[in-house]
Ligand code: HPA
C-alpha cells in the first residue's frame with residue numbers, strides 16, 4: 001500500500017496529539033458488549049426490569065479495579081445481563097458508533113459474544129438483528145463502515161461452539177468472521193481446531209485472542225492449528241524470537257490494546273508497554289480499545305496516552321498504525337485505498 005508522505009518526517013512531536021485524534025483509523029478489536037457504559041447498563045436494567053448488584057453508576061464504576069482478565073470478565077458478563085431485546089443491542093452499538101465517529105474511526109470490526117446471550121435465553125436472531133440495524137444506521141448517518149465478527153467463548157466447550165455456529169447459519173450473510181475470546185489460560189487454541197476448520201470451510205475469516213495472558217505457544221497454535229488471519233493482542237510474542245520472525249515474515253497483524261493491557265495488569269504502566277518494540281521488530285501492529293467502557297478509553301484515548309507514555313513513537317509511527325489498521329481489516333480493497341488517501345491528506349497538511 002501507500003508509503004508515508006515525506007512531510008511525516010518533519011512533523012514535530014507537539015503536533016502528535018491533534019494528528020492522532022484527527023487521522024482516519026480503523027478499529028479491529030472491540031467487544032461490543034465491552035462498550036456498555038455504566039449509565040447505559042443502569043438505563044437498560046431499568047427499562048428491562050433486570051436487577052444488578054450495584055446501587056449506583058458510581059458504585060458500578062468503582063468496581064472496575066481489575067487484577068487480571070478473569071476479574072474483568074466476571075463484571076463484564078454481569079454487565080451484559082441487562083441486554084434482552086433487539087433495541088438494547090441497537091442502542092449499545094449506536095452509542096459505540098457515535099464515540100467511534102467522534103474519534104475519526106472510519107471502519108470498525110465488532111466482536112460479539114452470542115453465547116453470553118443465548119445462554120440467558122436471548123435468541124441469536126435478537127442479537128444479530130439489533131447489531132446489524134445499528135451497523136446500517138452508522139453507515140448511513142455517521143459515515144462509519146463496520147463488519148461483525150462472532151466470537152466463541154473459549155471457557156466453554158468446542159461442542160458448544162459448534163452449536164452456536166449451527167444457530168448462526170441462517171444469519172451467515174450478516175457477519176464476516178469468527179474469533180475466540182474469554183479466559184485464555186487453560187483454554188488453548190487446539191480446543192477449537194475442528195470448529196475453526198469448519199468456519200474456514202464456510203468462507204469465514206478467522207481471528208483469535210492469543211498471547212494476552214497466555215504463553216507464546218498459544219500464538220503458534222492459533223497460527224498453525226486455527227490458521228488465523230490476525231492475532232488479537234499477541235503482546236507476549238516477544239518472549240519467543242522465532243515467533244517474532246514468523247509473525248513479521250507473514251505480516252500477521254496484531255490487534256494491540258494498550259489501555260486494556262494496563263487495566264488487566266499485563267503491563268504495570270503504559271510506559272512499560274512493548275508496542276514500540278513490536279513495531280521496531282517489523283510487526284504489523286494496530287491500536288484498539290478492546291472494552292472501552294471498562295478500560296478507560298476509546299480509540300483516541302488509547303492513541304494519545306500511548307504516544308505520551310512512549311517517547312520513541314513519532315508521526316511516522318502514527319501514520320503506520322493507521323495504515324496498518326486499514327491494511328489488516330477485512331474491508332474491500334477500494335475502501336482501504338480511499339481511507340489511506342484520506343490519511344495522506346491529513347498528514348500532508350501536517
Ligand atoms: N480478552 C479476552 N476475552 C474478552 C476480552 C479480552 O480482553 N474482552 C471481552 N472478552
Ligand code: ZN
Nearest residue numbers: 031181232290
Ligand atoms: Zn479482546
